[in-house]
Amino acid sequence: MRPVRCPVVAADVDIAITVRGLTKSYGKVEALRGVDFEVRRGQVLALLGPNGAGKTTAVEILEGYRKREGGEVSVFGVDPERRLRSLRARVGIVLQECAVDPYLTVAEAVTQRAGLYPEPRPVDEVIDLVGLEAKARARVKLLSGGQQRRPDLGLALVGNPELIFLDEPTTGFDPSARREAWDVVRGLCAEGRTVVLTTHYMDEAQALADAVTVIANGRVVASGSPDTLGGRDHGMTTVRFVLPAGVSVGELPLPEGVEPQRRGEFVEFRIAEPTEVLHALTGWAVRRGEVLSGLAVVRPSLEDVYLALTGGGQP
Numbered sequence: 585m586r587p588v589r590c591p592v593v594a595a596d597v598d599i600a601i602t603v604r605g606l607t608k609s610y611g612k613v614e615a616l617r618g619v620d621f622e623v624r625r626g627q628v629l630a631l632l633g634p635n636g637a638g639k640t641t642a643v644e645i646l647e648g649y650r651k652r653e654g655g656e657v658s659v660f661g662v663d664p665e666r667r668l669r670s671l672r673a674r675v676g677i678v679l680q681e682c683a684v685d686p687y688l689t690v691a692e693a694v695t696q697r698a699g700l701y702p703e704p705r706p707v708d709e710v711i712d713l714v715g716l717e718a719k720a721r722a723r724v725k726l727l728s729g730g731q732q733r734r735p736d737l738g739l740a741l742v743g744n745p746e747l748i749f750l751d752e753p754t755t756g757f758d759p760s761a762r763r764e765a766w767d768v769v770r771g772l773c774a775e776g777r778t779v780v781l782t783t784h785y786m787d788e789a790q791a792l793a794d795a796v797t798v799i800a801n802g803r804v805v806a807s808g809s810p811d812t813l814g815g816r817d818h819g820m821t822t823v824r825f826v827l828p829a830g831v832s833v834g835e836l837p838l839p840e841g842v843e844p845q846r847r848g849e850f851v852e853f854r855i856a857e858p859t860e861v862l863h864a865l866t867g868w869a870v871r872r873g874e875v876l877s878g879l880a881v882v883r884p885s886l887e888d889v890y891l892a893l894t895g896g897g898q899p
C-alpha cells in the first residue's frame with residue numbers, strides 16, 4: 585500500500601488565537617452565528633459590541649469555560665475545550681463577573697491563586713501592579729465598588745500568563761484608576777504577552793487595541809485597527825466654529841454641496857477633505873478681521889464608527 589502523505593500545514597507561530605465559523609446557542613438564542621477572528625501574539629485585540637452581542641460567550645469558549653456547537657477554535661494551537669492543564673497555566677482570566685472570594689483578604693486571594701501556577705509572579709509585585717498595596721490586608725468585600733475589580737486583575741496576572749482575557753476589566757473604575765489599568769495592559773504587551781479585551785469604553789479600545797473586532801447579534805460586523813475600522817480614516821470630517829456676529833450662514837465661503845447647520849451659536853458642516861475649505865474659511869475670516877472662535881476639525885471617533893456599524897449613528 586502506498587503511504588498516505590499528510591499535508592504539511594505550517595503552524596503560524598505569530599498567531600495566538602484562531603476562531604473560525606464559531607457558533608453557539610443557548611436554547612433558541614443564537615449567541616454566536618459563525619464568528620471568525622484571529623489574535624496575533626503580543627497584540628491587544630478589543631472585542632466590541634452591544635450588550636448581548638456574544639462577546640462573553642466567545643471569550644468563555646476561548647477560555648475553555650463553555651462548549652461551542654460549531655466551528656474551530658485554537659489557543660496556542662490547542663482546542664481550549666480539552667481544558668489541558670498545560671494550556672490553563674499559560675492563560676490568565678478576568679471574568680465579566682467578579683470572581684474573588686469576598687471573605688479573603690486581597691493578599692490571601694492572590695496567594696491562593698498563585699499556588700495553582702507553576703511559575704507565579706511574586707504576590708507583592710502583583711498587588712502593587714493592580715494598585716492595591718494599601719489594601720493588601722483588607723477583605724475583598726470591604727473594597728469600594730470600583731476597587732472590587734482590581735483583585736480580579738491581580739488573580740489573572742499572578743500566574744505569569746502569556747495570554748490574558750479581560751472581560752470588561754475597568755467597569756466602575758474612576759478615570760485615574762482606568763489610566764493605571766491601561767498602563768498595566770501596556771506593560772503586559774511590552775513584555776510580549778497577548779491580551780483579549782472586551783470593553784464598552786471606546787477610549788479604552790482606542791488607547792490599548794492593536795486590532796478591533798466588532799460583534800453584533802452574534803456576527804462579526806467589522807474588523808480592523810482602531811484608526812481604520814469601518815473606513816474611519818476615509819470618513820467625513822466635521823468642521824465647527826462659532827458663527828461671527830452679524831454674519832449669516834449664507835455668507836460663508838463654502839463650496840457647492842456643503843450644507844452648514846446651525847447648532848446654537850455654532851455652525852457646522854461635514855466634508856470629505858477639509859483642507860481647501862479651511863483655507864478659504866480662515867482666509868475669509870482673517871481678511872474681515874474676524875476670529876473663528878471654537879474652531880474644531882473633527883475626524884469620526886472610534887465611537888462614531890462603532891455606533892454606525894452597530895446601528896446607532898452615522899460616521
Ligand SMILES: Nc1ncnc2c1ncn2[C@@H]1O[C@H](COP(=O)(O)OP(=O)(O)OP(=O)(O)O)[C@@H](O)[C@H]1O
Nearest residue numbers: 610613615633634635636637638639640641642680
Ligand atoms: N448561560 C446563558 N444561558 C442562556 N442565555 C445566555 C447565557 N449566556 C448568555 N446568554 C445569551 O446569549 C447572548 C450573548 O450573551 P453574551 O453574554 O455573550 O453577550 P455580551 O456581548 O458579552 O454582552 P455584554 O456586553 O452585556 O456583556 C445574549 O442574548 C444572552 O442573553
Ligand SMILES: [Mg+2]
Nearest residue numbers: 639640641680
Ligand atoms: Mg459580556
